[in-house]
Amino acid sequence: MKTISLIVPCYNEEPTVPLFFKTVEQVFADHPDEFENVKHEYLFVNDGSSDQTLNEFRKLHADHPDTVHYVSFSRNFGKEAGLAAGLQHATGDYVAVMDVDLQDPPELLPQMLTTLESGDYDCVGTMREDRAGEPPIRSFFSRAFYTVINKISKVQIIPNARDYRLMTRQMVDAILELPEYNRFSKGIFNWVGFRTTYLKFENAPRAAGETHWSFWQLFNYSIEAIVDFSDVPLKIATFTGSLFAFLSVISMFVVIIRKLMFGNSVGGWASLVTIMLFIGGVQLFCLGIIGNYIGKIYLETKHRPQYIIQEKR
Template sequence: MNYMDENIIGLSIVLPIYNDAAAVSRFLPELFTFTSRQKKTCEIILVDDGSTDHLTATYEQLKQQLPTNTALRLVQFSRNFGKEAALTAGLEQSQGELVIMMDADGQHPVSVLEQMLTLMHTSNVDVVAAVQTSREHEGLLIRTLKNGFYHFMQDTHRFELTPNAGDFRLMKRRVVQALLQLPERQRFMKGLYAWVGFSTVYIPFQASPRQMGKSKFNYLSLFELALIGITSFSQRPLRWISRMGMIISLLALVYGLYIVADTLFFGKDLAGWPTLAAGIMFSAGIQLVCLGVIGEYIGRIYEEVKQRPLYLVDKVWDSREQK
């Protein structure tokens, strides 16, 4: 069935962008070639996460190359709110029966998108997610840290995070609506995908080399994202604090009994100052670590109760309204 009514959108493609105008200008023509072959009307949603480059001019140029069955929309934030907010904005703006999220730098191959669509149409699933088969372009340290993070986050009693499965996924409309029902401001999208559930199949893919530019994620931003994920989806650190407190208390009791027995039965004098100083420093260090962990959870609560919007939109450009 061939839908050419622009009010009926078959596929929405969401691209979060931050200072990647040059990469977008190279990647979108390839995406236009793909959408031009689709039977249903498509829309491409560019979410500008506070970019400082010439993305608006790039949008105007690309608009002239649009296939007849494709709409192009540019959503500009008032400032940089982060990729998780940009993804959420794209989902909220989308109107398609199916929604795909991709990186705008060309690392998510269009050929894989075609495979995902075929699998979606030929099987009874709600989500088709792509999993990177190799991360050799990343250093050993970052790969080790990521593997440790995924291992720590697993909660097989409720949901499970699939390692190396990111935002490159195709979803039916009901999955998108379920994600948009989740109200949290501190969003960890990989956790939210797992939490909502629905039938999901995974396909392997190899990320293409970046067409230009460099990744906006560094160790600090990845660490912050990991903290959001842990405090949003895991109570293990809090449980570990309780267990650590019980273990330290038990060790202190055993050591105290040893000191009493050693003094009463053997008459040994206890070297007071070194032992006292070491014990105080150890105890203070443990307390500060525990307070820091608890503070992270309280900080997330503080951000949530303020009920600030996840992002603010400065302007929306739509090729359908500008015709």
């Protein structure tokens, strides 16, 4: 009998954990035919929660020791570390990644499993039909992010795609072969390839609690994604530097010729200072881009673990 491992990263999700477990269990109970030859297990990942999330895991494990498992980090390492830990500890023939807030509808699991077992696909992902209920400014920047990254990266990322997906063991093993410290899972899922199809669903509110992602955190996450999957910003910095170097040479010849022909140089210290400040700003901008890539290299060369486990069941 095959097994489905459900990876569920959590950070301060005390009220949503029991709701999630109850809802998913009901889905399995309501579809006995689809899951007749498949058993399931939960792998919760506690990403250094400061509330009672870990105690909720302990309760579920005590009541369902063969079905519910968890790993708990020594501190908060971030969403990507939680996903990596889940994939590394999952043992199922099929592996699903889900959010605990029930914005990823568990009702899609039977259809996802049926699609995989047909043999036509190695992964069934999900995507939202719209971003209803989301602040307009966040929706705008989300669309802008997908537009930019798909234009400058060879790895195409489906707009509105979720991490929620069901994968075969072969695809999970391929993902685990990527040891990088800096991770952007949506990009990695597409980078490894494999036959993937997507199911659409309507956006739904959280079952309980509040989102832990601020606008600034999402912005930084998008910058990391671009740096991880594209070197175009470096090419932009190179082009910009070359352009201004060329313009500065032209300007130098103009000043020399004007001095020789008319006997005076270009007047106006204010304009000169303005130009110098502008070029200096461009140089700092380009150095910032380069520094971002160097920082990523620095973190990779340290070979630090992506996370540290304090408790595991």
